[in-house]
Amino acid sequence: MxxxxxxxxxxxxxxxxxxxxxxxxxxxxxxxxxxxxxxxxxxxxxxxxxxxxxxxxIFWSRGLAAMDALLPGTVAELEAAGASLVGAPEEMRWLSPAEWFTGVTGASYLSVSRExxxxxxxxxxxxxxxxxxxxxxxxxxxxxxxxxxxxxxxxxxxxxxxxxxxxxxxxxxxxxxxxxxxxxxxxxxxxxxxxxxxxRIDAHLGYSSRYFRRPDTGTGWKAMYLQGNAELPRGGVMNPIDGGRWLVTLIGQGAHQPPVEEKAWWAYAASLRSDELARALADAEPLSDPVAFRATxxxxxxxxxxxxxxxxxxxxxxxxxxxxxxxxxxxxxxxxxxxxxxxxxxxxxxxxxxxxxxxxxxxxxxxxxxxxAIATGEDRCYPDVEGPTPGLLTRLQQGYMGRVLATSNTDPLVAEALFAVLSLNRRPESLLSPRIMSRTTRRRNGSGSSNSKRL
Ligand SMILES: Cc1cc2nc3c(=O)[nH]c(=O)nc-3n(C[C@H](O)[C@H](O)[C@H](O)COP(=O)(O)OP(=O)(O)OC[C@H]3O[C@@H](n4cnc5c(N)ncnc54)[C@H](O)[C@@H]3O)c2cc1C
CATH class of the missing domain: 3.50.50.60 (FAD/NAD(P)-binding domain)
Known part of the structure; x- marks a missing residue:
């Protein structure tokens, strides 16, 4: 030119x-x-x-669209090389801080190795x-x-x-x-x-991850995410990646840092809010030792x-x-x-x-x-977070987000709105629309409102 x-x-x-x-x-x-x-x-x-x-x-759909607009055909090339597009949460087993997502659709992400x-x-x-x-x-x-x-x-x-x-x-x-x-x-x-x-806002989350060979037998789901909550801030995520592998990350907050020693890693995996991840891995072949990441x-x-x-x-x-x-x-x-x-x-x-x-x-x-806004809004509500103390507004927002999350587990409209935000397709403020607020506050038990710290 x-x-x-x-x-x-x-x-x-x-x-x-x-x-x-x-x-x-x-x-x-x-x-x-x-x-x-x-x-x-x-x-x-x-x-x-x-x-x-x-x-x-995970590469959320908004970012994927941006990458593909700059370099058309990249996502298709990645999929052809073994990356997986995952419908979240409908193609997953996803336990939110409140309960399992069931019967709702959300957004999608690409699961691929960084390499x-x-x-x-x-x-x-x-x-x-x-x-x-x-x-x-x-x-x-x-x-x-x-x-x-x-x-x-x-x-x-x-x-x-x-x-x-x-x-x-x-x-x-x-x-x-x-x-x-x-x-x-x-x-x-x-x-x-x-x-x-x-x-700087540090919620002191730690990761411990390793690769597994993905078994040939189908599981009925593509990925799994077991989130922690206030009572048990331990989680685990399991994603399909290229090379017929699963990449599995255990996540813990504060005193619950996930270990890297072999036996302790398995014990931690079995100690999450559900034993589904440990059971899914029971017969899978580990391809690497666990490695940690703490600077989050x-x-x-x-x-x-x-x-x-x-x-x-x-x-x-x-x-x-x-x-x-x-x-x-x-x-x-x-x-x-x-x-x-x-x-x-x-x-x-x-x-x-x-x-x-x-x-x-x-x-x-x-x-x-x-x-x-999403990351710091959530992280600032951990008890031992390093950073400015959350004010009343942040605490109110957090309580509201807990209700949105709990409602989204089974309400398709709220789930669509929540995942549009998590995938960065819509701004967080969109969750304050009258339609979402009325469905969310209608929920009487407010389950998850004090439990919404996510891992
Ligand atoms: C544990 C963990 C999990 C994550 N999970 C996700 C996720 O699920 N989804 C998501 O979207 N993001 C995730 N991220 C964030 C993601 O990794 C980063 O946002 C992304 O890599 C940013 O890209 P970058 O190019 O800015 O930096 P990087 O990818 O880190 O690349 C920086 C490059 O600069 C080079 N470099 C550094 N210093 C110099 C120098 N002085 N001279 C020359 N070269 C230099 C490095 O070698 C490197 O190649 C995660 C991050 C961490 C830590």
Whole structure:
């Protein structure tokens, strides 16, 4: 295209980095994606830069639609390679904090290994956009600025393992998509810029996960989710993934952290609110030892609130805002942020986009709002949560959500409304419509209202 100009650097070749690079290549003449891990060569291998890959990942329908709008046909390709679309809750055994979902339909999600998802995205993005270069085994160590600190004009980086051998790469735009462990705020302060405000809410959830070979015999359901509640904050989720496998994650809150030792793992699986998961696994062959993940806090670094944001700088995905993973929203938010960048680029050239990156940062951050409200609204009601104490309004919302959840277990209309929110297709406020409120408050026992802490 004649109007492609300039160079953009994307830090990180995870889900967010790949989708963002694909979109930027529509307007920038060159896009360089710098990735710390080795990602070329062996397709679909586990890598250290994405440790969460070993734990259950569900990709809700809103995020899938965003990804497929950017890269048409991706979902079909993933399904052909063994990923499963799951109707939630109708194709599942799903025990909510109140009771089993029965006779209701909701939304859908894709269950897929992170390895297959990323390998598919990598080949689609890189094969489809020759102007994108992937520089793997290289790590970005900081930013370069010109004009005082008014504009970011590149990155400092080095080959992995080559301590001291730093080089710089100039760019009109730098997008940080380096995930939950990255610290782009520090890179900004190293340039002499003020540190952005950080909001953090930690409900202290822990995961312990392992793979099983999926038995040939049909189960009548595709996936299982046993949620914990206030009385027993222990849960378990079991999803079909590519390679004829189940990925099974045990989830616990506070003192109920799920173990990784073999015997203790099985004992924990048998101690959930139902023994269905343990029974389903009894004859399944484990393919791996359990591994743990504990850093599940919600954390939003508010780059979008900067008074005078530097030009040519954007932060996306988990590097901007990460969520307690139990709600399954991070990938969907990342995909909708890439869609927002595409929307902005539909009217802006590369130079204008870089010049207005502060404004665009606000629009991108906006895409995290719904998922943030869901995750933090729920998490703030745990007794030992770290973060601001919930006010009366939050507590009222929580009580109401408990009633919505309990009603949705058997009421098709409320279930449709709830899953539209959980899948990010509708805003959380939509649950306050008179139609939903009247059906929800009509329920006399209010079962679940004090039990709604979800795992
Ligand atoms: C246990 C767990 C379970 C989850 N379950 C779900 C789920 O069910 N559904 C869902 O939607 N989301 C889930 N998430 C969230 C999801 O994993 C993230 O939202 C998603 O991976 C974000 O993508 P990203 O590209 O921003 O970051 P990542 O996927 O983490 O990718 C970041 C990339 O940047 C690279 N990198 C880091 N630093 C540098 C550097 N300095 N230089 C170069 N490269 C660098 C890394 O190697 C990595 O490749 C879960 C998260 C966790 C922790």
């Amino acid at each position: 004649a109007d492609r100009t300039g160079h953009a650097v994307v830090v990180g070749a995870g889900l967010s980095g790949l989708l963002t690079a694909q979109v930027l290549a529509r307007r920038f003449a060159r896009v360089t994606v710098i990735e710390r891990d080795t990602v070329t060569g062996e397709a679909g291998a586990f890598r250290a830069g994405v440790p969460q890959a070993r734990h259950v990942h 297959l998802l990323e390998a598919t995205l990598r080949h689609r993005v890189l094969d489809g956009s020759p102007s994108i270069t992937l520089l793997d085994r290289h790590e970005v160590t900081g930013l370069v600025a010109a004009d005082g600190t008014e504009a970011v004009t590149g990155v400092r980086f080095r080959e992995r393992g080559e301590v001291g051998q730093e080089a710089t790469l100039d760019a009109e735009l730098v997008v940080v998509a380096a995930g939950r462990s990255s610290r782009p705020a520090q890179w900004l302060t190293q340039l002499g810029r003020p540190a952005p405000a950080v909001e 806090a919600n954390e939003w670094t508010h780059f979008e609130r900067a008074d005078r944001p530097p030009r040519g700088f954007l932060v996306v995905g988990d590097a901007l805002c990460r969520f307690n993973p139990v709600y399954g929203h991070g990938m969907s938010v990342a995909a909708t942020q890439a869609q927002e960048i595409a929307r902005q680029l539909s009217t802006l050239g590369a130079a204008q986009f870089a010049a207005r990156s502060g404004e665009i940062q606000r629009a991108v951050a906006q895409r995290a709002r719904g998922a943030w």
